[in-house]
Amino acid sequence: MLAHHPQQLAAWHRGAGISAAQFYQDVAKLAAQLPEAGEVVNLCEDRYHFAVSFAAAIVRQQVTLMPSNNTPGAVNSLLIKSRDGYCLTDQLQQGIQARQLLYTELLNARNSDSIALPEQIEADRQVAILYTSGSTGTPKPNPKSWGELKAEADSALQRFPFLSRSVSSLVATVPAQHMYGLATSIFFPWQGGIAVHTGRPLFPADIAADLALTSAPRVLITTPLHLRACLDAGISWPEISFIISATAPLSRELAAEAEQQLQTEIYEIYGSTETGSIASRRTLKDECWTLYDGIEMEQQGNQTYASGGHLPHPVVLNDNIEILTSGRFRLLGRNNDMLKIAGKRASLGDLNQKLLAIPGVIDGVFIPPENPNNEKQRLSALVVAPSLSKQEVLHQLAQSIDAAFLPRPLHFVESLPRNSTGKLPREQLINFLKAIK
Incomplete structure (x- = not known):
């Protein structure tokens, strides 16, 4: 053994x-x-x-x-x-x-x-x-x-x-x-x-x-x-x-x-x-x-x-x-992380990487709409960034992603509901988002 x-x-x-x-x-x-x-x-x-x-x-x-x-x-x-x-x-x-x-x-x-x-x-x-x-x-x-x-x-x-x-x-x-x-x-x-x-x-x-x-x-x-x-x-x-x-x-x-x-x-x-x-x-x-x-x-x-x-x-x-x-x-x-909003496409994983790359962001995640085929829905995002303001985070994101994918709303939270391996199960994430709205 x-x-x-x-x-x-x-x-x-x-x-x-x-x-x-x-x-x-x-x-x-x-x-x-x-x-x-x-x-x-x-x-x-x-x-x-x-x-x-x-x-x-x-x-x-x-x-x-x-x-x-x-x-x-x-x-x-x-x-x-x-x-x-x-x-x-x-x-x-x-x-x-x-x-x-x-x-x-x-x-x-x-x-x-x-x-x-x-x-x-x-x-x-x-x-x-x-x-x-x-x-x-x-x-x-x-x-x-x-x-x-x-x-x-x-x-x-x-x-x-x-x-x-x-x-x-x-x-x-x-x-x-x-x-x-x-x-x-x-x-x-x-x-x-x-x-x-x-x-x-x-x-x-x-x-x-x-x-x-x-x-x-x-x-x-x-x-x-x-x-x-x-x-x-x-x-x-x-x-x-x-x-x-x-x-x-x-x-x-x-x-x-x-x-x-x-x-x-x-x-x-x-x-x-x-x-x-x-x-x-x-x-x-x-x-x-x-x-x-x-x-x-x-x-x-x-x-x-x-x-x-x-x-x-x-x-x-x-x-x-x-x-x-x-x-x-x-x-x-x-396979399931390609987003289409206003006729434009982006990868959810790539958006998350750009959010996490912002200096001062400790943790964060984009949340896609529940119906990914509805191009009129907007993305939400949760971010842990105690030293930054909402305007600063959005300004930094605007330098690297299309305006169609800027999160509206952007919620500041103390921590994300990650499991013991650091993952964010979607159902738990959606419930967390609903609780803070």
């Missing part, structure tokens, strides 16, 4: 190391305590608890369900269809109707036996079902096999300089209950012999402190939103070998500022819940993306398909893509 040797560190917890041998011991003990079931929702916030629970479920041949968010409603909607499903958590949550089992109680049970661990896991064993974020529609299930997740991690370890720089530690600001977090903070460390920090720091000072508690060379897994906050914090940072960002486009301006201030390299991952990560770029050096070895793209009509590599079958991508040569492509925006 792990690429680590027994005494090698597999995790960092409050500055202390946890060996691979201890990990295996905890997995064996927890697996013996799990109930007979086919499915489990892993709600553990501590990343080590999550990893042990995920591994124990695999040992017991239970499939881990990962809802688009960990709210009681989302969890209940999954488990209500399950005959014997349950939740494994490190903190009981109100509102969840299924039975909840506490990680620490199971692991420390007095009658705690252990179960023999398998020497290997079948590549085609289904170990998880992940659900889409809901930012483009109703969440849909995406089953993942052990072999698919392992092969994705192996490809990423070859693409990024994990091995060439002998990376020993990894800190992530994203939850493990998501495709990006599951791959980068669980499977990358498992397959790369890397010790992952057990926390999920959100604030810059906490991120810096957790990084400092791990051994170098270290890597940070994060999002553009967290990266922006880190740069604005004005604090000192420990050495970071490189940073990987995903969940939202990263502007060249932000990448340049981050590389200079943090004295590191910034890479982006391209992928989705359906595909996992399939391409990357170093944002400051290249606007185009390069596919992982073995991954191919082809276009049929208006749709682009990804296939090969760790993908068990071709997957339709939700993005507008220009395929180049040598496994490279240019990302032109999402």
